[in-house]
Amino acid sequence: MTAPPTQPIPLPRKPAASTASLLIVPSLIGALVALALGIYGRVHSPTGIAINIAGFSSPGTVKSWLATGATVFAIVQVGSALVMYGKVPRVTAPEWIGGLHRWSGRIAFLLAVPVAIHCLYALGFQQYSTRVLIHSVVGCLFFGAFTVKMLILPKRGLPGWVLPVVGAVVFTLLVVIWLTSAYWFFSTFGIKR
Amino acid sequence: MKRNTPLITLLVGAALGVVLLVASMLTTPSSALPNYSAAAASSAAPASSAAPAESSEAPEPAESSVAASAPAAAPSPAPTRTTPTADFTGRVGGGGGSVAVAVHGDKAIAYVCNGSTVEGWMRGKVEGDKLVLTGKNQTHLTASYHAGKVTGDVEAHGTDYSFSVPTVSKSSSKSSGLYQATAVVQGKTIKAGWIVLGDGTQVGSVEIGESGEKAVTAPKLDVATMTARIGNVVLHAVPVSGVTGSGF
Numbered sequence: 001m002t003a004p005p006t007q008p009i010p011l012p013r014k015p016a017a018s019t020a021s022l023l024i025v026p027s028l029i030g031a032l033v034a035l036a037l038g039i040y041g042r043v044h045s046p047t048g049i050a051i052n053i054a055g056f057s058s059p060g061t062v063k064s065w066l067a068t069g070a071t072v073f074a075i076v077q078v079g080s081a082l083v084m085y086g087k088v089p090r091v092t093a094p095e096w097i098g099g100l101h102r103w104s105g106r107i108a109f110l111l112a113v114p115v116a117i118h119c120l121y122a123l124g125f126q127q128y129s130t131r132v133l134i135h136s137v138v139g140c141l142f143f144g145a146f147t148v149k150m151l152i153l154p155k156r157g158l159p160g161w162v163l164p165v166v167g168a169v170v171f172t173l174l175v176v177i178w179l180t181s182a183y184w185f186f187s188t189f190g191i192k193r
Numbered sequence: 194m195k196r197n198t199p200l201i202t203l204l205v206g207a208a209l210g211v212v213l214l215v216a217s218m219l220t221t222p223s224s225a226l227p228n229y230s231a232a233a234a235s236s237a238a239p240a241s242s243a244a245p246a247e248s249s250e251a252p253e254p255a256e257s258s259v260a261a262s263a264p265a266a267a268p269s270p271a272p273t274r275t276t277p278t279a280d281f282t283g284r285v286g287g288g289g290g291s292v293a294v295a296v297h298g299d300k301a302i303a304y305v306c307n308g309s310t311v312e313g314w315m316r317g318k319v320e321g322d323k324l325v326l327t328g329k330n331q332t333h334l335t336a337s338y339h340a341g342k343v344t345g346d347v348e349a350h351g352t353d354y355s356f357s358v359p360t361v362s363k364s365s366s367k368s369s370g371l372y373q374a375t376a377v378v379q380g381k382t383i384k385a386g387w388i389v390l391g392d393g394t395q396v397g398s399v400e401i402g403e404s405g406e407k408a409v410t411a412p413k414l415d416v417a418t419m420t421a422r423i424g425n426v427v428l429h430a431v432p433v434s435g436v437t438g439s440g441f
Contacts, residue, residue, distance in 0.1 A: 061251065062395055113206050119215040123288045132288070134223035141395050151197035189355040 019159055026151035032143025037116075041125030041136065046150055061193060064182035065113045068117070071178040073108035077101060081167060109146065112174070116143065135180035142173040194251045251433065273418045277319070280344045280370055282388055283358025291388040291396045292356045293371035294324065294336065294343050297435035303334050304371055304386045304433070305354065308396035312408050313349035314373075329405040355369055362391055368416035371395075373440065374428040385421065385428055387414040397425070 058186040080101040083093050120141060149166045152158060222385045281294040290307030299319045303326050310405040313332030317325050324345065326334040336345025336356075344357040358408050384405070387397035397411030412421040414430055421428045433440030 020198075060289075063287065102198070109202060109206050112207060113209045114213055117210050117217065121214060121217045126288060132197055147203060150203040153199040154197065186287060 001059045004162045019162070022158055023152065023162070024157050026148045026155075029149035030144040030146075032144075033147045034140045035115055037120060038125055038136075039125050041120045041140070044120070044124060046098040060185055061187075063118055064185045065193075066111050067182040068177050070111040071085075071182075073104045073111065074174050076104040077108065077167070078171055080104065081164070085164065108149060108174075113140075126189060131184060132181045135177060138176045138180070142170065142177055143171045145173055212435050223374055228391050236357045274309065278438070279338070279343075280361040280397065281338070282369060282390055283356065284390070285347070285354035285356040285358075287354070290354060291390060292334075292347055292358060293388045293433075293434050294334075294338070295371060295435035295440070296324070296338065297438050297441045300441055301435070302371075302433055303347070304373075304388060305332075305334070305349050305389055306386055306398045307352075308343050308397065308398060309410050310398070310408050311350045311352045311398070312398035314384070314386065314400075315347075320323065332405075345360065365416060367386070370413060371433040371440075372419070372430040373433055374421070374430040376423075378426055383423075385411045385430070387411060387421075387430065389414070389416060397421075 080097050082088050083091055083097050084101060086093065116139060125136045125140070127136065145166065149163075149170050152162065152166065226257045260289075263266055277296055278298065281296075283289065284291050290305060290311065292303065292305045294301060294303045301317055301319050301324050303315045303324070305311070306316075313328045313330065315326035315332055315334050317327055317329035317334075322337050322339060324334065324336045324338060324343070326337075330350065332349040334345060334347040336343050337345075338344075341360050342357060343379070345355075347354050347356065369389050369391045372389065374385045376383055376385075381402055383399050383401050385397060385399045387395050389395040395414060395416075397414055398408040399411045401409065403406045412423055412428075414421045419429065419430045431440060435441070
């Protein structure tokens, strides 16, 4: 997760770059982020414990609620993006919709980070069941995809479809993560704090 | 300035991740207990210096006369009626550890272990399909068991786990199950426990001293020979099984 600092250099050099060349550096960085998380999760020996948040009965419940929070804010993301792009009939985008989109995204991301750190540090990349394998793979991919999304946001000259497609990928990955973790947890053990 | 906000988001997230990771690393070796709020009864004085001292002491070579003693399985009078017997093993919810439950007639033994400092042995009675098991240091387990599955909650060292684990399938892995070994090393009684899952993965911890308060990661159990080594002491593990009655 410490890779990004070198990336803004290509920005001013090519003002009229092609779509591919605009996307290649962010995509490579995103791929490296996903790969780094996966390798760390695989190589690092899981400790079983990590710091925990007070007020919850176990790490599982903390993570499930944080992940659920992130997913709710991610749904706000999709809704506000649809409004911004004028895809919701009879709704004109209010001027605060951009702020809503940015802040819901930031909150969702910051809620997801502690969950991911606990996963990586305490549990690691695991493959003992289909659910766990999917969760491990998609969990790594999510942060890679999110990195790509953040890096291409400020780029000018991208075709209009790029941001919605990348945004949709990020959202889909997050929902898969949630289904294979928090949804599983709550449906197995009941909804509890 | 405006153009960089997504990058700032990314870097803030990365920084948060690094801080949490470092905090986790600082928490892990010093104390068994992260900051669990309500459940941790004895959180007043975290024994941060005592725990590592113990863990570094345990693996030291000890005198070779030490005998690993398997607990004598008391020959119980064979019950004439058919009693429920079953063994369950699996990961706890969240995957941070494993739990094993052995049911033998109206008695049950359970072990929960995260492969490190959080672990505990419990014993108790079976009432209908309910299990209420207790152990040292307020370790306790409540569960209900059904055909092929036991579901409940267990708390050890202030850490609460939920679990729903299946019966041990002897077809998938012969060695899957719960194992224990006790020995006296340098005048201290130690009790090791291992949970071996159907896929062959295992977790194990060693309790040091009678109180069971301190535990360290157990050496790997060689399931072929049922032995593990601490320094030059060989631990001989015995299964704890409700099906065979071993360990009850």
